[in-house]
Amino acid sequence: MRFLYQQLATELQQQIEQGQYASGERLPGVRELAQRRALSISTVVASYRHLEACGYLHANNRRGYFVKARSLPPPLSSTPVLPTAVPSAVCSQQIALSLSKAAADPAYIRLGAAVPATSYLPQHALQKALQQVIKTEPTRLMRYEASRGTPELRHEIAKRMALHGAVVSPEDVIITNGCQEALMLSLKAITQPGDIVVIESPAFYGLLQALEAAGLKALALPTDAKTGLDPAALAEAVNRWPIKACVLIANYSNPLGCLMPDSNKKRIVHLLSSRGIPLIEDDTYGDLGFAGQRPSSCLALCPTENIFYCSTFSKTLSPDLRIGWVIAPKHTAKLEYLKFISNISTAALPQLAVAKLLQSGQYERHLKQVRPQYQAAIQRISSSIGRLFPTGTRVSQPQGGFVLWIELPKGLDGSQLAQLALAEHISIAPGVIFSPTAKSGSANYSNFIRLNCAATPDARLERALQTLGQLCYKLLGPKTQG
Numbered sequence: 001m002r003f004l005y006q007q008l009a010t011e012l013q014q015q016i017e018q019g020q021y022a023s024g025e026r027l028p029g030v031r032e033l034a035q036r037r038a039l040s041i042s043t044v045v046a047s048y049r050h051l052e053a054c055g056y057l058h059a060n061n062r063r064g065y066f067v068k069a070r071s072l073p074p075p076l077s078s079t080p081v082l083p084t085a086v087p088s089a090v091c092s093q094q095i096a097l098s099l100s101k102a103a104a105d106p107a108y109i110r111l112g113a114a115v116p117a118t119s120y121l122p123q124h125a126l127q128k129a130l131q132q133v134i135k136t137e138p139t140r141l142m143r144y145e146a147s148r149g150t151p152e153l154r155h156e157i158a159k160r161m162a163l164h165g166a167v168v169s170p171e172d173v174i175i176t177n178g179c180q181e182a183l184m185l186s187l188k189a190i191t192q193p194g195d196i197v198v199i200e201s202p203a204f205y206g207l208l209q210a211l212e213a214a215g216l217k218a219l220a221l222p223t224d225a226k227t228g229l230d231p232a233a234l235a236e237a238v239n240r241w242p243i244k245a246c247v248l249i250a251n252y253s254n255p256l257g258c259l260m261p262d263s264n265k266k267r268i269v270h271l272l273s274s275r276g277i278p279l280i281e282d283d284t285y286g287d288l289g290f291a292g293q294r295p296s297s298c299l300a301l302c303p304t305e306n307i308f309y310c311s312t313f314s315k316t317l318s319p320d321l322r323i324g325w326v327i328a329p330k331h332t333a334k335l336e337y338l339k340f341i342s343n344i345s346t347a348a349l350p351q352l353a354v355a356k357l358l359q360s361g362q363y364e365r366h367l368k369q370v371r372p373q374y375q376a377a378i379q380r381i382s383s384s385i386g387r388l389f390p391t392g393t394r395v396s397q398p399q400g401g402f403v404l405w406i407e408l409p410k411g412l413d414g415s416q417l418a419q420l421a422l423a424e425h426i427s428i429a430p431g432v433i434f435s436p437t438a439k440s441g442s443a444n445y446s447n448f449i450r451l452n453c454a455a456t457p458d459a460r461l462e463r464a465l466q467t468l469g470q471l472c473y474k475l476l477g478p479k480t481q482g
């Protein structure tokens with residue numbers, strides 16, 4: 001049940017967001033509004049105070065309540081260049097496990113792991129497809145599936161990739177348990193413990209875990225907040241170090257959400273090919289861009305045998321399906337064997353259900369619907385951060401996906417914020433886990449956090465953001481209370 005003051009506050013909030021009250025404009029006086037709406041004065045005061053606490057209004061002595069200037073926080077210009085880009089062993093990724101646990105616990109508001117709330121996923125279509133498979137294919141669910149995966153899904157994936165410019169044979173598609181396994185198999189196929197692998201900085205922490213598990217060294221290179229990994233830095237690195245692989249999220253990187261221009265993708269593929277260094281392309285977010293056309297993958301732009309293409313349906317259909325894939329035609333036999341000795345095969349039921357959604361066009365229809373929803377979620381949360389977080393906070397401007405990378409004012413520790421937030425049942429991802437050593441330090445993103453914006457857009461989310469803002473002020477000290 002919602003109280004009257006909450007209903008009025010929601011209404012006023014919407015009017016402010018839609019621009020019916022301009023920034024700086026005075027809202028109707030308390031008495032006047034109470035009379036007009038046949039409400040008590042205390043109800044109107046309570047809603048004004050609530051909107052003040054949420055950062056929409058400010059009270060001006062006895063003159064009344066005014067709409068606070070709406071400001072988007074300033075964008076990140078580019079991520080700080082790491083002073084010494086040297087290969088380092090990856091360690092201390094255990095914090096990520098606590099995020100994963102919180103992401104599965106409904107008691108937490110889940111802004112840590114990059115997992116969309118159910119309302120963003122095609123729950124009913126997926127349920128129907130799973131039921132159909134159970135009904136029509138009962139015997140196929142009673143044996144080991146082939147290690148490569150079901151022919152139906154491999155065929156649909158190859159068909160869809162060809163539509164976006166990457167012509168691959170279904171025979172070369174290896175179905176994996178999500179993109180995480182695709183990355184792990186790719187690394188295993190081409191590296192030995194101790195080898196150096198180039199990654200982006202900041203880097204997706206699942207990749208860091210894969211490197212840690214394989215005993216690999218990470219060389220984290222500067223990554224621009226808009227255009228991704230710097231090709232010039234890569235050129236310098238390949239001249240200096242014996243690099244054995246490069247892992248790249250060219251389309252809507254996690255956590256920056258940046259999109260690498262095609263010209264840079266081509267430069268990087270050519271550079272790596274000329275040195276015989278394999279490129280592992282993680283295209284997890286490629287289908288979730290905000291602009292009209294899907295961006296090309298590196299594989300589509302420069303079809304070469306040097307690329308391991310990895311992707312997943314975890315962010316578009318459901319993470320629990322555990323359906324991803326890897327394609328590297330020159331290495332198909334090796335990848336198939338590695339998959340076999342890791343866990344034999346991926347279950348047929350989710351594979352066949354995904355194949356149905358692709359084949360029926362439901363997958364494409366869902367993407368059309370969900371992309372603007374993710375974009376709206378990013379904008380909503382960015383503007384809440386502008387209202388609620390201390391001055392000096394900067395945010396990424398992702399061009400796809402659903403995460404925000406946030407730079408907090410200097411001196412504010414993202415890990416401390418994450419600890420305090422956990423006590424309030426809010427999970428967020430501290431910046432340090434996006435760096436190979438996951439330790440506090442100026443070059444390790446200690447004053448950064450990542451927020452998952454695909455949380456259910458409700459009052460609980462707004463309250464959580466408010467709490468995060470208050471915790472930031474608390475950590476900064478008493479002089480900065482906003």
Ligand SMILES: Cc1ncc(COP(=O)(O)O)c(C=O)c1O
Binds near residue numbers: 312
């Ligand atoms: C960039 C990126 N790659 C890979 C993964 C892992 O995907 P999956 O859940 O399919 O294993 C994620 C999940 O967060 C991701 O963000």
